[in-house]
Amino acid sequence: MQDEIYTIEETMPINPVESYLRMDRMPHIWCSGCGIGTTVNCFGRALETSGLDLDKVSIVSGIGCTGRVAGYLNLDSFHTTHGRPIPFATGLKLANPELKVVVYSGDGDLLAIGGNHFIHAARRNLDMTIICVNNFIYGMTGGQVAPTTPISATATTAPHGNFEQPFNLPYLAESCGAVYVARWTAYHVRHLTKAMKEALGKKGFSFIEVLAPCPTLYSRRNKLGDGLDQMMFYKENSEIKHGVDTKTVSLDFQGKIIVGKFVDRERPEYLELMNKHYQKKFGDKYTPYKG
Amino acid sequence: MKADPKGVLTGSHFLDGDHACSEGAIAAGCRFVAGYPITPSTEVVERIAERFPLVGGVFIQMEDEIASSIAIQGAVWGGKKAMTVTSGPGFSLMMEHIGLAAMTETPCVFINVQRAGPSTGLPTQPAQGDMMQARWGSHGDYGIIALCPNSPQESFDLTIKAFNLSEQYRVPVLLMLDECVGHMTERVVIPNADEIEAYPRRFYNGPKEDYLPFKPDADLVPPIIKAGDGYRIHVTGLTHNEKGYPVMSPAAQAKLIPRLVNKIRLNADKIIEYREDQVEGADVVVVSYGITSRVAIPAIEQARKEGIKVGHLRLIVVWPFPEKKIKELAGKIKSFVVPEINLGQMVLEVERNAYGKVPVKLVPHAGGTVHNPKDIYNAIISSLKGE
Numbered sequence: 001m002q003d004e005i006y007t008i009e010e011t012m013p014i015n016p017v018e019s020y021l022r023m024d025r026m027p028h029i030w031c032s033g034c035g036i037g038t039t040v041n042c043f044g045r046a047l048e049t050s051g052l053d054l055d056k057v058s059i060v061s062g063i064g065c066t067g068r069v070a071g072y073l074n075l076d077s078f079h080t081t082h083g084r085p086i087p088f089a090t091g092l093k094l095a096n097p098e099l100k101v102v103v104y105s106g107d108g109d110l111l112a113i114g115g116n117h118f119i120h121a122a123r124r125n126l127d128m129t130i131i132c133v134n135n136f137i138y139g140m141t142g143g144q145v146a147p148t149t150p151i152s153a154t155a156t157t158a159p160h161g162n163f164e165q166p167f168n169l170p171y172l173a174e175s176c177g178a179v180y181v182a183r184w185t186a187y188h189v190r191h192l193t194k195a196m197k198e199a200l201g202k203k204g205f206s207f208i209e210v211l212a213p214c215p216t217l218y219s220r221r222n223k224l225g226d227g228l229d230q231m232m233f234y235k236e237n238s239e240i241k242h243g244v245d246t247k248t249v250s251l252d253f254q255g256k257i258i259v260g261k262f263v264d265r266e267r268p269e270y271l272e273l274m275n276k277h278y279q280k281k282f283g284d285k286y287t288p289y290k291g
Numbered sequence: 292m293k294a295d296p297k298g299v300l301t302g303s304h305f306l307d308g309d310h311a312c313s314e315g316a317i318a319a320g321c322r323f324v325a326g327y328p329i330t331p332s333t334e335v336v337e338r339i340a341e342r343f344p345l346v347g348g349v350f351i352q353m354e355d356e357i358a359s360s361i362a363i364q365g366a367v368w369g370g371k372k373a374m375t376v377t378s379g380p381g382f383s384l385m386m387e388h389i390g391l392a393a394m395t396e397t398p399c400v401f402i403n404v405q406r407a408g409p410s411t412g413l414p415t416q417p418a419q420g421d422m423m424q425a426r427w428g429s430h431g432d433y434g435i436i437a438l439c440p441n442s443p444q445e446s447f448d449l450t451i452k453a454f455n456l457s458e459q460y461r462v463p464v465l466l467m468l469d470e471c472v473g474h475m476t477e478r479v480v481i482p483n484a485d486e487i488e489a490y491p492r493r494f495y496n497g498p499k500e501d502y503l504p505f506k507p508d509a510d511l512v513p514p515i516i517k518a519g520d521g522y523r524i525h526v527t528g529l530t531h532n533e534k535g536y537p538v539m540s541p542a543a544q545a546k547l548i549p550r551l552v553n554k555i556r557l558n559a560d561k562i563i564e565y566r567e568d569q570v571e572g573a574d575v576v577v578v579s580y581g582i583t584s585r586v587a588i589p590a591i592e593q594a595r596k597e598g599i600k601v602g603h604l605r606l607i608v609v610w611p612f613p614e615k616k617i618k619e620l621a622g623k624i625k626s627f628v629v630p631e632i633n634l635g636q637m638v639l640e641v642e643r644n645a646y647g648k649v650p651v652k653l654v655p656h657a658g659g660t661v662h663n664p665k666d667i668y669n670a671i672i673s674s675l676k677g678e
Contacts, residue, residue: 055521058518060365076519076522077523077524079525080364081528084357084358087325087359088364090358091325091362091363091373092366093369094349094362094366094369095368095369099369120353282344286345291369291370
């Protein structure tokens with residue numbers, strides 16, 4: 001019987017992505033049932049299999065619940081201002097092109113206050129991966145309407161229901177020039193991990209939208225149950241359609257969710273274009289820019 | 292450390308203040324510029340865009356000034372010296388990121404070629420109306436440094452100084468030109484690279500495991516690293532501890548924010564620079580900066596011809612303000628005269644430091660052009676009469 005007495009340390013399961021996290025910052029601030037942590041777990045696993053030198057991976061976040069991701073990842077991490085992680089990442093990447101730069105932020109941060117930067121970075125095809133956790137609401141500030149809130153869903157600033165047309169993020173990203181566009185939910189952990197790995201390996205502006213439950217502010221207010229209920233909803237209502245026209249993937253309130261890898265194409269990225277252009281213009285006088 | 296000779300256009304040139312600023316940035320080692328077109332500052336980025344490809348720099352015209360003012364901070368953490376360039380409306384948009392740079396101790400330079408405001412104001416005409424905004428425009432408490440050139444030569448020289456101070460104190464440094472200095476063309480002498488001081492970034496060089504990104508040296512400034520060096524730093528605009536981790540407490544706030552203010556306040560004597568002309572023994576001292584310092588000269592000379600003892604104190608570093616100098620003069624002279632192209636900004640600092648000991652006479656101007664020297668002359672005369 002003596003053998004059956006274990007210390008806690010010996011029995012506590014080790015999270016396989018612990019080495020990618022700043023464990024000295026745990027516990028994190030996310031609510032139970034929130035989907036952001038799940039996406040971070042997937043990201044850790046994607047990093048693990050990516051073959052990247054993690055000293056050369058930088059993560060940049062804006063403000064909000066997802067904006068806190070940068071602070072929990074054991075990478076060079078930058079928690080910037082609301083809506084501006086993409087222009088920060090632009091400077092970081094152009095200053096040191098050997099860095100793999102990942103922007104990890106929420107729908108409000110990236111597409112409302114930061115929408116202008118999003119479309120221009122995609123247009124320029126800057127070499128960065130954008131992971132947008134879409135929980136349909138402003139979580140950190142207490143549940144306000146977002147540019148992703150579905151029509152008829154309620155929020156504290158749309159108490160009678162939202163009537164504004166939300167963004168179809170994959171369509172927006174594709175039309176602005178993104179070379180990789182995918183959507184998954186926090187339920188699709190294997191698909192999401194694979195997509196993150198693919199996006200990390202893609203040269204140019206790659207974009208992943210991840211639908212994630214916000215049980216505290218979105219689900220409860222809209223009577224959608226808890227985090228687990230939302231995960232069940234994702235499971236039962238998602239349809240995988242790789243390569244489908246992004247025009248057709250807009251989201252309705254509790255409607256069908258089209259997920260998959262929608263776009264995977266080649267386009268020269270910003271610095272490649274810049275170097276080619278100046279080499280043509282200046283010939284031998286130009287030293288290709290490497291940082 | 293001396294400047295990298297690459298790109299230093301040693302020689303005598305005929306340049307406007309905006310172009311001289313571009314050359315100053317290149318000589319200072321700036322290799323990343325993000326900007327957005329706005330009169331009267333655009334010539335700075337136009338010249339940078341022309342020159343950068345062959346000096347190994349990256350210029351990017353961003354989608355707005357908000358983006359420009361944070362792209363430069365990304366570039367700094369990527370290892371570059373970086374600046375952005377703007378004028379009034381764009382400067383207003385950049386305020387949040389001046390605060391971010393102060394909070395994260397990101398050394399970078401903001402060029403503001405001032406035009407008359409508020410709002411769109413007089414886009415092609417001068418003012419000095421952003422002086423208080425430069426000091427206080429972002430929310431919360433923090434310290435910055437601001438410089439005011441009065442000629443194209445000084446625009447070149449002070450751009451270099453702005454970079455050097457930003458590196459030395461890890462603060463945003465603001466170069467506050469005005470439209471006149473920006474568009475005035477004069478001789479600019481660019482020295483040899485080995486005669487130009489370029490303050491090197493204060494990179495940490497101790498053992499990696501001991502590094503605390505926000506643990507200050509004795510002068511209150513922490514050494515820095517760059518992304519990709521394996522330190523796995525965290526940088527946040529939230530109140531943070533020496534490790535860079537967010538700490539949401541009054542105690543953390545009380546430790547960090549006074550240091551951000553004090554690293555300028557307690558080093559002010561080393562940072563402050565001004566020029567004195569016959570200030571010793573003067574009865575009246577004209578305190579001026581930027582283009583107004585040149586417009587004041589005929590007024591001062593006229594008064595001197597009439598036997599009045601007029602001194603001229605020209606501010607080069609405007610923030611931190613030379614409080615000690617004003618306090619010292621307030622005990623000796625009869626009056627201060629402060630001409631500025633605004634309705635009373637830096638005069639408030641002169642008044643505060645004169646502390647009621649002597650009259651302080653503002654010579655205001657709403658902007659659009661420079662003062663008539665006669666107005667400054669009249670102020671010198673009337674200030675002596677106690678008017």
